[in-house]
Each structure stands twice: as C-alpha cells, then as structure tokens.
Amino acid sequence: MGKKVKQTIQIDGYEIDISNPDKLLFPQAGITKWDYLLYLTQxxxxxxxxxxxxxxxxxRxxxxxxxxxFYQKNCPKKRPDFVETVRVDETEYILLNNLPTLAWLANLACLEFHVSFHYATNMNAPTEVVFDLDPSTSEFGPVQETALQLHQILQSLGLHAFPKTSGATGLQVYIPIENRYTFDQTRKITQFIARYLAERYPNLITVERLVKDRGNKVYVDYLQHWTKKTLIAPYSPRARSSATVSTxxxxxxxxxxxxxTEFTLPMMIERIQQKGDLFATMVQGPRESLDDILSFVERQ
Structure with a gap:
C-alpha cells in the first residue's frame, strides 16, 4: 500500500479534502496530519x-x-463557503467560528491559533484582562511563583482569575471582564499591577521590555494586551516537537x-474528561466589574 495522497471527511454536512494525510507534522511525537485533524476535531x-x-x-x-x-492573517483567496471572515483595514481576517473551519485550517498545516482580546465587532472593548508571564530562563519555578503572587493580589482585589500554560515556557492569567471598558482603561490597571509586582518582588519580576535588561527575572507583559494584538488561544496546539498545548x-x-510542557495533544481529551473545561467559566461565566480598581488607579 502506498501513502494516501488525499482523504475526504464530512463535518457538519460539509466535505473537506485532506491532502497528504500521512505527512508527519510532529515527527518526534509521531503525529501525522490525519492524527492532528482527529485531535483538533475532538x-x-x-x-x-x-x-x-x-x-x-x-x-503554518x-x-x-x-x-x-509563516504567519497568516489574511485569509487565502480560495476558501470554502463555511469560512467566515472580517475585513479590518487591509486585512481579511479568518474568524475561527466553526468545526469545518478548524478542519480546513488543519489541512493547511496551521499548528497554532492566536486570537485577539476583543471581538471583531468591537475593536476597542476587550473581553478580558490578560497578563502574559514570560520567563527569562528555562526554569519553571520563577514563572510559577510570579503567577501565584499575581493571583494573591487579584484575589485581594476581589477579581477571579484563570491561569493557563502558554504551551511553551510561560503562563498566562486571564480575568473575564464586563465588555464596556476600553484598552486604555485596562492598560492603566495592568500597568499598575505589573509595576506593583515588580516593586514588591524586585529579584523575581520585571516590567523591562528589552530582553537584555531582564536578567533572570520573569517579565510581566501588560503591553501585549491591546487592540488587534493576539495571544495563543486556550487549547491551541503549539508548534513544538512534543505537540504541547496551551492548557x-x-x-x-x-x-x-x-x-x-507536560500537556500534549494526545492527552488533552482525557484531561478534559477528568477535569472538565477549566476555561468554560472564563468564557461563559460572570464578568468582573473594574470600576473600583479603575477609580483607585486613576486617583494615584
């Protein structure tokens, strides 16, 4: 038997051609394009x-x-009817709104999915506040400690937060917020908290943007949280040899x-079956008001 050159699948009533299903996308993990597609549909x-x-x-x-x-923001000219898009300035963005679109992207060997902090219909109103914690060394301890200290501060402010791995070396902390604040307002809060952390734990945490000025400290990135900027989505795979997932x-x-990095594609469904979807409340649960903390920060 030779290698399969093409295979067709049906998802939600649409037929999608999968080219080169036997191609190894993650060779070290032994994951072919067909395996990858099956994982993604799950x-x-x-x-x-x-x-x-x-x-x-x-x-891709x-x-x-x-x-x-290569990075792709513009939707390919040739696209199926089920792929929804939106034009922003000169870019025709794909909206990852349904399972057939996800399968189509898998066929294009898209291995990472990064999305905006806002909806396409409301460019200046973030749906959450996010802190991106970026370690300067390969050690996990410092970034773990930073996340736990950040969590304590957020708890003291009465804010519920949800952590996830980046799928690489870092961590990200999300706070679901009412969809009525601007990025300028959320920036005031994230900057205040990040600087407070850096002052309180000067040997552990930095807000230095330049890598050469960070030393061994954890960078609390509050600048990435802005209109049209993106971050790896929860449950997105990462293009790493072991097929890690942002978990x-x-x-x-x-x-x-x-x-x-211990969370990988092959184990993700079993994990969700055991623990449930830990981001379901972040996405669909109650939203936090930032009014009190915003007025406090603006008074400083």
Missing part, C-alpha cells in the same frame, strides 16, 4: 467557544514543525506543576 468544542468572532493569526508549517513556517489549569494544580 478539542474543537473547547477551543471554539473562545475563538468565536475574534481576529485570527495562525502559524507546511512540512511539519521542523520545516519552514487551562486549576490554581491548586499550578502550585504543584513541575513543567508547563
């Missing part, structure tokens, strides 16, 4: 609620994780986690 119901109507930037690896890659966590679990 993870889709948990990934898609978060990517709905957000601007998508994807990273036509020859797998070890090959060349929502429980706070108790984070305290005992040895490495953020």
């Amino acid at each position: 993870i889709g119901p948990y990934l898609l609620p978060y990517t709905q109507n957000r601007l998508l930037t994807t990273i 690896y036509p020859d797998g994780v070890n090959g060349e890659h 929502p966590l429980e706070w108790d679990e984070l305290a005992h986690l040895s490495s953020p």
Whole structure:
C-alpha cells in the first residue's frame, strides 16, 4: 500500500479534502496530519467557544514543525463557503467560528491559533484582562511563583482569575471582564499591577521590555494586551516537537506543576474528561466589574 495522497471527511454536512494525510507534522511525537485533524476535531468544542468572532493569526508549517513556517492573517483567496471572515483595514481576517473551519485550517498545516482580546465587532472593548508571564530562563519555578503572587493580589482585589500554560515556557492569567471598558482603561490597571509586582518582588519580576535588561527575572507583559494584538488561544496546539498545548489549569494544580510542557495533544481529551473545561467559566461565566480598581488607579 502506498501513502494516501488525499482523504475526504464530512463535518457538519460539509466535505473537506485532506491532502497528504500521512505527512508527519510532529515527527518526534509521531503525529501525522490525519492524527492532528482527529485531535483538533475532538478539542474543537473547547477551543471554539473562545475563538468565536475574534481576529485570527495562525502559524503554518507546511512540512511539519521542523520545516519552514509563516504567519497568516489574511485569509487565502480560495476558501470554502463555511469560512467566515472580517475585513479590518487591509486585512481579511479568518474568524475561527466553526468545526469545518478548524478542519480546513488543519489541512493547511496551521499548528497554532492566536486570537485577539476583543471581538471583531468591537475593536476597542476587550473581553478580558490578560497578563502574559514570560520567563527569562528555562526554569519553571520563577514563572510559577510570579503567577501565584499575581493571583494573591487579584484575589485581594476581589477579581477571579484563570491561569493557563502558554504551551511553551510561560503562563498566562486571564480575568473575564464586563465588555464596556476600553484598552486604555485596562492598560492603566495592568500597568499598575505589573509595576506593583515588580516593586514588591524586585529579584523575581520585571516590567523591562528589552530582553537584555531582564536578567533572570520573569517579565510581566501588560503591553501585549491591546487592540488587534493576539495571544495563543486556550487549547491551541503549539508548534513544538512534543505537540504541547496551551492548557487551562486549576490554581491548586499550578502550585504543584513541575513543567508547563507536560500537556500534549494526545492527552488533552482525557484531561478534559477528568477535569472538565477549566476555561468554560472564563468564557461563559460572570464578568468582573473594574470600576473600583479603575477609580483607585486613576486617583494615584
């Protein structure tokens, strides 16, 4: 038997051609394009609620994780009817709104899905506040400690927060907010909290944007949270040899986690079956008011 050159699948009533299904996308993990597609269709119901109507930037690896890659914001000219798009300035963004679109992107060897902090219909109103914690070394301990200190501060402010791994070396902390604040307003809050952390833990945390000025400290990135900027979506795979996934966590679990890279595509569905969708409340639960903290910060 030779290699299959093409296979067709049906999702939600649409036929999608999968070219080169036997191609290895993650060689070290032994994951072919067909395997990848199966994983994504299983993870889709948990990934898609978060990517709905957000601007998508994807990273394509036509020859797998070890090959060349490129970022794609503009939707390819030739696209199926089920792919929804929105034009912003000169860019025709894909909206990752349904399972057939996810499968179509899998066929294009899109291995990462990064989405905006806002809906396409409301460019200046973020749906959450996000802190991106970026370690300067390969050690996980410092970024773990930073996340836990940040959590304590947010708790003291009465804010519920949801952590997830980046799928690489870092962590991200999300606060679902009422959809009525501007990015200017959320920036005041994130900047205030990040600087407070850096002053309180000067040997651990920095807000230095330049890598050369960070030393071994954890960078609390509050600048990435802005209109049209993107961050890796929860449950998105990462283009790493072990096929890691950006994975929502429980706070108790984070305290005992040895490495953020232990969560991979093959284990994700079993994890969700055990723990449930840990980002469901972040996406669909109650939203936080920032009025009190905003008035406090503006008075400083």
